[in-house]
Amino acid sequence: MGKIIVTGASGHLGTAAIRHLLDLGVQPGDIVGVVRDKAKGAALAELGVELRLGDYDDAASLPSAFEGGEKLLFVSASSMDNTLRIRQHAAVVEAARNAGIKHIAYTGIAFGEKMTTGLENVHLATEYMIRTTGAAYTFLRNGFYLELLVNEGTAGVVEGGTVISAAPSGKMNYVTRDNLARAAAVVLTREGHENKAYELTASHPFSYDEYAAVLAEVSGKPVVHKALPAPEAVSAMVAAGVPEGGAGFLIHVVDAAIERGEFGLPSDDLANLIGDAYTPLKTAVEQALNG
Ligand SMILES: NC(=O)c1ccc[n+]([C@@H]2O[C@H](COP(=O)([O-])OP(=O)(O)OC[C@H]3O[C@@H](n4cnc5c(N)ncnc54)[C@H](OP(=O)(O)O)[C@@H]3O)[C@@H](O)[C@H]2O)c1
Missing domain, CATH: 3.90.25.10 (UDP-galactose 4-epimerase, domain 1)
Structure with a gap:
């Protein structure tokens, strides 16, 4: 099996997702955490996870970050500027395609198609972009953090x-960030989640x-x-x-x-994915x- 690449690995969700991947039996050497600053990933490196530098604002940094990856957990960027985020996300998706990633799991927003806050636009745009790559996808449409x-x-x-x-x-319909991280780890390690969209809410x-x-x-x-x-x-x-x-x-x-x-809006997708951990x-x- 190729490696599982996790972006945003220095952040709350990415770090927790990597810990859940390990908990679900993935070997540390099969996980790559992509960070902008390796010092921020020191705790993961101590667990044996490989850290690579990658910045969504620097497209040239992404091919080496994604090299050899079979699956990608793409954690959405944290900028408040949604126009900028679309450009950042485009760089990630293009690099994932060019690196031959076979399965992209993307952290979007729950029930975005029914939302009018403006937050949904970047996530729906990114989902459509991912669909153009030909890679299998799982849209982890995350509820707001509890x-x-x-x-x-x-x-x-x-x-x-x-x-x-x-x-x-x-x-x-808020849920805990740790539950969302667990769901991401589940879809990357278990069969049957390709080309699915999950509304991960309470x-x-x-x-x-x-x-x-x-x-x-x-x-x-x-x-x-x-x-x-x-x-x-x-x-x-x-x-x-x-x-x-x-x-x-x-x-x-x-x-x-x-x-x-x-x-x-309610959904049982999260509870169904993570079971007793909900x-x-x-x-x-x-x-x-x-x-
Ligand atoms: N569902 C919700 O309620 C909710 C709430 C807030 C945010 N979000 C979204 O969910 C994502 C993950 O949440 P979180 O709690 O893990 O956020 P977080 O702790 O702020 O982590 C964000 C991660 O994204 C990385 N990142 C930001 N800009 C980047 C760039 N230009 N290139 C590479 N990496 C970059 C950060 O790296 P650095 O450590 O280098 O900054 C960090 O690792 C957020 O980024 C945001 O899109 C969801």
């Missing part, structure tokens, strides 16, 4: 007793009301959800320490889309609050 909500700040939200949003009743999307109820249940403390008009919600988040740009994005883009139902909301909250 870590956006459930993170090191969650204990503070519980102490404050209030979850603030601008989405009174819309639902979220099986049971939840509203902010339901999220607050889970926080209350797990912590044993009163927590309520308060939906505010968007400008007030941004101000409340900024007062709570969220940077203004991030708060504006979460309220005006994400919560607005939640309320339009664009993050509320982490429901309550478990993620327990892990965040109780360690």
Whole structure:
């Protein structure tokens, strides 16, 4: 078997996907992590994973990064400039084709065809580009990370007793990044995932009301959800320490889309791919609050 190449290997998702590949029995020597800075991949190198330099902004760096690869986990670029990202992604897809990669798994966005946030355009464009290569593909249409909500700040939200949003009743199909990494590793190591698109979301999307109820249940403390008009919600988040740009994005883009139902579609694709490893909301909250 040729090598499995993983881009974005220095990032959260790429690193976790490599750890899951190892967990699923792939030999470290059969994995290549593509990074912009080898120092950022030091922990992977210690596990025996080969690191190669590759930069989506430097097409000339990609042929040697992808050489000898049979499968590619292509982690989407992290730039906020979606026009630039399409150019970056084009460089990756072209290099993968030219390197003779047989199977490209790409991390896109869940239910992008039904989304109107603007985030979907780069992912749909990239999926269509991948289809032109003739390689087998698996579109890992990732749901939003549950870590956006459930993170090191969650204990503070519980102490404050209030979850603030601008989405009174819309639902979220968020899932953990680690679950998404596991799904990527599964499709690269098991048969039957060629030329498939998976909507990797929660099986049971939840509203902010339901999220607050889970926080209350797990912590044993009163927590309520308060939906505010968007400008007030941004101000409340900024007062709570969220940077203004991030708060504006979460309220005006994400919560607005939640309320339009664009993050509320359920799918069992993730649970079906990863089985018992699937982490429901309550478990993620327990892990965040109780360690
Ligand atoms: N589903 C969601 O909720 C969600 C949220 C945020 C982002 N995303 C998308 O999912 C991707 C993976 O998420 P993540 O949490 O792993 O993000 P992350 O921790 O920020 O990792 C991003 C990875 O992409 C690499 N990268 C960025 N620009 C690159 C370039 N020009 N050339 C080569 N590599 C480049 C980074 O390398 P460096 O370490 O060198 O920077 C890093 O390894 C993100 O890049 C983004 O497209 C999804």
